[in-house]
Amino acid sequence: MNVLFDRLQHLYGLQHWWPAETPFEIMVGAVLIQNTSWTNAESAIGRLKEAEVLNPEALLGLSLNSLAALLRPVGYFNLKASRLLNFVGWYCENGGFQSLNLLETPVLREALLNVKGIGPETADDILLYAFSRPVFVVDAYTRRVFGRLGCLFEDAPYECLRAAFEEALPPNPDLYGEYHALIVAHAKKVCRSRPSCEKCGLNPDCPTGQNFLAS
DNA sequence: ACCCAGGGTCATA
DNA sequence: TATGACCATGGG
Numbered sequence: 001m002n003v004l005f006d007r008l009q010h011l012y013g014l015q016h017w018w019p020a021e022t023p024f025e026i027m028v029g030a031v032l033i034q035n036t037s038w039t040n041a042e043s044a045i046g047r048l049k050e051a052e053v054l055n056p057e058a059l060l061g062l063s064l065n066s067l068a069a070l071l072r073p074v075g076y077f078n079l080k081a082s083r084l085l086n087f088v089g090w091y092c093e094n095g096g097f098q099s100l101n102l103l104e105t106p107v108l109r110e111a112l113l114n115v116k117g118i119g120p121e122t123a124d125d126i127l128l129y130a131f132s133r134p135v136f137v138v139d140a141y142t143r144r145v146f147g148r149l150g151c152l153f154e155d156a157p158y159e160c161l162r163a164a165f166e167e168a169l170p171p172n173p174d175l176y177g178e179y180h181a182l183i184v185a186h187a188k189k190v191c192r193s194r195p196s197c198e199k200c201g202l203n204p205d206c207p208t209g210q211n212f213l214a215s
Numbered sequence: 216a217c218c219c220a221g222g223g224t225c226a227t228a
Numbered sequence: 229t230a231t232g233a234c235c236a237t238g239g240g
Contacts, residue, residue: 017221029221030221033220033221033222034221034222034223035219035220035221035222035223035235036220036221036222036236036237036238037219037220037221037237037238037239038220038221039220039238039239040220040237040238040239041221043237043238072236072237073237073238074236074237074238075220075235075236075237075238076222076223076234076235076236076237077235077236077237078235078236079223079224079234079235079236080235083223116223116224117222117223117224118223119222119223119224120222120223121221121222121223122222122223125221137221139221139222140220140221140222141221180221181221183221184221187221188220188221
């Protein structure tokens with residue numbers, strides 16, 4: 001029913017997000033991916049698996065420094081080691097996945113946001129991809145793509161944009177997950193640089209979005 | 216050498 | 229509330 005979604009799906013196909021073996025791995029990845037490329041996050045996830053510490057108990061047994069060493073490829077490794085331990089501590093104290101999954105989405109969301117190092121986007125990644133809740137993830141790519149389509153103001157508050165998407169779309173986690181992944185795929189493919197990218201000849205002021213919708 | 220990547224926190228005004 | 233500084237590796 002959604003024209004842009006159908007178009008993107010036709011162009012790029014199924015995206016297979018979030019790439020992970022377990023919900024817990026998704027949550028760890030959501031912290032590690034912050035302001036970093038997926039290849040870097042993936043590398044660090046691999047190091048955690050190699051060290052056999054990609055589970056709540058083992059992670060909590062690591063010192064800040066030893067975890068930071070494992071996280072080195074993601075950048076901000078000291079910061080993210082601290083954030084990851086904060087998160088996993090909260091996760092265990094609240095009974096893990098089964099227990100947390102009993103909470104209503106708004107309650108779970110607030111709880112996530114109260115963890116130091118978990119902001120709106122990271123919380124929504126976790127809610128959508130780990131807990132399969134119908135929460136639309138708004139990231140820099142979403143702002144860029146829809147901003148250039150003339151559909152939104154790129155610097156609008158996070159909650160404002162999230163509400164707009166969730167009001168416009170049926171509350172379907174599979175739809176939200178694919179849509180977000182497709183937006184990322186499209187933004188990367190069309191133009192990985194600034195608005196006036198000369199490589200792709202993109203017109204940042206195109207009001208009808210023809211530059212995005214044209215095949 | 217520079218820019219960017221699937222952000223968030225904290226200090227300042 | 230709204231900017232700015234800071235965190236830091238890897239690839240283009």
